[in-house]
Structure formats: structure tokens, C-alpha cells
Amino acid sequence: MQVRVLFFGMLKEIAGGGEQRLTLGDGARLADALFECEKKWPKLGDHLPTTATAINQEFAPVESGLKEGDEIALLPPVSGGAPDAEAFVRVQRERIVPHDIVPKLERAEDGAIVIFDGIVRNHSRGRETKYLEYEAYEPMALKQMQQLAVEARQKFAIRNVALVHRLGRLEIGESSVLIAVYSAHRAAAFEACRWLIDTLKQTVPIWKKEFFADGAVWADGEAFPAAIPTAGKAAKS
Secondary structure, three states: OEEEEEEOOHHHHHHOOOEEEEEOOOOOEHHHHHHHHHHHOHHHHHOHHHOEEEEOOEEOOOOOEOOOOOEEEEEOOOOOOOOOOOOEEEEEOOOOOHHHHOHHHOOOOOOEEEEEEEEOOOEEOOEEEEEEEEEEOHHHHHHHHHHHHHHHHHHOOOOEEEEEEEOEEEEOOOEEEEEEEEEOOHHHHHHHHHHHHHHHHHHOOEEEEEEEOOEEEEOOOOOOOOOOOOOHHHHHO
């Protein structure tokens, strides 16, 4: 079957036009169309978490079935929602240098910049820490962090966010995670910064291994929020 896909705002530029046609198999769902779109235009993946979907001018969930000639619309957040500035989100193995990141994102309208700089300390579990190693499910971790940056700017009265996490071996005193929140007022910046680090620790697939003189251990992770499906129930059924 053939369907039409309409793109708006920044999505139109990514897809190279406001309308494209897709050929899908019989019984295809909206999710299949989105998958094909992301294959054709990979950069769309950065925006899909905040993009509303409609079929024939009605909002529709991704499970919705499609039929020949359907019109699919991909709708980014409307004007007046998220700020125009692009959040600075990175997962990297290079050393994090806050002063190379934070000043570049400053704007004259910012009345407050709240920074959380997570540092590798020299002790844990009553023992001397030698160094840490971080590993991640990198594509998913980056996507989750990008989504957190979007959500933070929707939840709080802030202008922009920098969110950077380090991977690989980290020595004592090095930064493991940097969060900077830019806002006109300090209260919103403090709230958003706290929400970002707490939510990142719960939901982003990054794991820490601590190395001591007498061995190493994986750090205990925080439980996933109830909304995130886990394998536990499936394993018992």
C-alpha cells in the first residue's frame, strides 16, 4: 500500500520536503511507517520522542492500522513550546571540561545558570577508590538523554540545557556527568537540574564499576520507574 506522510517545521527540512510517499506492506501500522521514515531520514529519530502523530487529520497512537491512501502527519511541538536553542547533549569518552561547555551556551537573557558537576571521589563503600569505569548502551543512552533535555524544557521555565556523560575509565577528580541549566530565574534552574540528575540516574542505561586495591564491584543501580517494562514478569510467566 501507499501512504502520504506530511512533515512540518524542522521535520520538513530533515525530510527534504513537506510531503513524501511511503510504500508499506499490507496490514502495516503507524509504527511501521515511522520506522521506515527513520530509516530514510535518520535524523528524524532525534525528534520523534516529542513529535505528535496523526492519521487523516486525527491524532493517532503508533499502534493504529493503516490503509491505502492514508495521510500521516508528523507534528513537532508547536510554536511557543520548547525554546529554539538546541540542547547540548553528549555521551563521550574524552575528559569533560565544564569551562569548555558552559560559557558557549550562555545568553544575555539568562539570569541563572545552575551546574551539577559529578566528580569521581577517592572513596566508596568504606574503601579507597582507585578509579571508575562507566559503560553504556550508547545509542539508547544518548537518545534517553536527548529526551530528558526536551522534557526538562517542557516541565520547567528554563531556556536551555547541557547534559554530558563520560564513558570509559575515569580517574579520581575527573567529571563523570555534567549538567548545566540556563534560565531567567534561579528557582526553575535549581528544580530542573535536580530533576535531570535524579531521572538520569533512574532511567538512562549507563553503569558504573568501582575499582579498589582489593577488587572491583558494579555499583548498585536504582530501580527503574514503574512505567518502564522489565523482564521480571515475563520470566515468571
